[in-house]
Amino acid sequence: xxxxxxxxxxxxxxxxxxxxxxxxxxxxxxxxxxxxxxxxxxxxxxxxxxxxxxxxxxxxxxxxxxxxxxxxxxxxxxxxxxxxxxxxxxxxxxxxxxxxxxxxxxxxxxxxxxxxxxxxxxxxxxxxxxxxxxxxxxxxxxxxxxxxxxxxxxxxxxxxxxxxx
Amino acid sequence: xxxxxxxxxxxxxxxxxxxxxxxxxxxxxxxxxxxxxxxxxxxxxxxxxxxxxxxxxxxxxxxxxxxxxxxxxxxxxxxxxxxxxxxxxxxxxxxxxxxxxxxxxxxxxxxxxxxxxxxxxxxxxxxxxxxxxxxxxxxxxxxxxxxxxxxxxxxxxxxxxxxxx
DNA sequence: CGCTAATATTTGCATTTGCAAATAACCTGC
DNA sequence: GCAGGTTATTTGCAAATGCAAATATTAGCG
Numbered sequence: 470x471x472x473x474x475x476x477x478x479x480x481x482x483x484x485x486x487x488x489x490x491x492x493x494x495x496x497x498x499x500x501x502x503x504x505x506x507x508x509x510x511x512x513x514x515x516x517x518x519x520x521x522x523x524x525x526x527x528x529x530x531x532x533x534x535x536x537x538x539x540x541x542x543x544x545x546x547x548x549x550x551x552x553x554x555x556x557x558x559x560x561x562x563x564x565x566x567x568x569x570x571x572x573x574x575x576x577x578x579x580x581x582x583x584x585x586x587x588x589x590x591x592x593x594x595x596x597x598x599x600x601x602x603x604x605x606x607x608x609x610x611x612x613x614x615x616x617x618x619x620x621x622x623x624x625x626x627x628x629x630x631x632x633x634x
Numbered sequence: 635x636x637x638x639x640x641x642x643x644x645x646x647x648x649x650x651x652x653x654x655x656x657x658x659x660x661x662x663x664x665x666x667x668x669x670x671x672x673x674x675x676x677x678x679x680x681x682x683x684x685x686x687x688x689x690x691x692x693x694x695x696x697x698x699x700x701x702x703x704x705x706x707x708x709x710x711x712x713x714x715x716x717x718x719x720x721x722x723x724x725x726x727x728x729x730x731x732x733x734x735x736x737x738x739x740x741x742x743x744x745x746x747x748x749x750x751x752x753x754x755x756x757x758x759x760x761x762x763x764x765x766x767x768x769x770x771x772x773x774x775x776x777x778x779x780x781x782x783x784x785x786x787x788x789x790x791x792x793x794x795x796x797x798x799x
Numbered sequence: 800c801g802c803t804a805a806t807a808t809t810t811g812c813a814t815t816t817g818c819a820a821a822t823a824a825c826c827t828g829c
Numbered sequence: 830g831c832a833g834g835t836t837a838t839t840t841g842c843a844a845a846t847g848c849a850a851a852t853a854t855t856a857g858c859g
Contacts, residue, residue: 490749490757492764494712499764501788501791502787503693503714504791505790506670508714508791509667509790512794533655536659542836542838551817552817553840557816557839578836578837578838579824580837592657606790607793608793609789610786618786619663622666622670625783628771629674630673690845706809707808716846716847717807717808719846721809722845725809738807742853743807744807745807
């Protein structure tokens with residue numbers, strides 16, 4: 470498993486890595502979040518592939534399962550998927566009868582997306598896997614630690630929310 | 635900023651969200667990591683766009699700056715970029731003279747990638763932005779909290795490492 | 800040594816992606 | 830009740846992506 474431990478001091482005895490620009494990647498938060506996220510994502514994607522659901526599809530199912538019927542833009546916010554990408558993803562899910570698309574009552578510009586019966590079944594079959602997976606990711610964490618991690622991730626997210634959109 | 639607060643109890647007075655599958659997205663770790671990661675990524679991408687460097691390119695620069703010259707597969711591990719995608723990404727970076735590509739001495743199958751002079755300058759110009767950005771993400775965190783977050787993200791990553799590859 | 804299995808990288812190919820422009824439906828002030 | 834500006838979604842289009850197959854090279858074994 471790769472070395473890359475602390476390093477990145479101001480140089481010292483050991484030869485600096487040739488092109489010595491010097492950057493402490495291993496301690497860089499965006500790096501740590503990204504690699505954990507990618508790991509989580511690719512591994513879970515493999516887990517649900519046999520169910521013929523992609524990761525992005527699962528994200529849509531999960532968001533609809535959690536928050537109920539909603540508009541496309543709400544779903545985009547909840548899934549972190551670009552709205553144009555999501556529009557087409559939902560197309561495919563509608564075609565496969567996982568999601569029902571209707572026009573919003575109040576505002577006819579907006580779309581109203583909901584789980585179909587089949588989509589609900591798919592969600593219910595994946596949710597236990599998701600929970601199991603989360604427990605795996607949090608192996609060795611006690612409840613307080615797990616909650617602390619969640620809270621800190623929310624804070625990071627909100628800190629970034631305060632930036633120029 | 636969307637509502638979506640705690641909710642997801644076992645139901646109670648308020649009407650369950652129509653298609654009541656029931657899933658606590660807001661407390662689901664993979665969701666929290668993904669949305670923080672996506673936020674971090676898209677916002678930083680915008681930040682460096684004026685420098686004519688994409689996020690993936692920055693990841694390559696950062697990995698080379700941190701760990702020095704290395705092989706393509708090492709870089710893939712460090713950046714969490716798929717190796718075939720990375721192969722082509724590096725192509726472009728070589729074409730733009732950000733990265734130098736040579737064949738490894740010991741093993742002529744392997745490639746040896748290093749920052750070019752220009753790539754080093756690009757890295758050095760972005761690193762301060764990256765640090766500034768990390769500080770923004772961690773606004774309100776004291777040093778111990780920030781380090782606790784990093785440590786927990788490493789643990790999550792390692793927990794997943796133990797899974798079937 | 801010669802041959803088969805493993806490793807490192809590249810390439811073929813079909814999808815997915817995301818920005819920007821187009822479209823559609825509201826909403827506001829007059 | 831309508832011009833002009835916003836908001837919600839879709840679509841055009843040029844990349845970027847990732848899986849699987851091809852290539853190139855090394856390693857191991859008899």
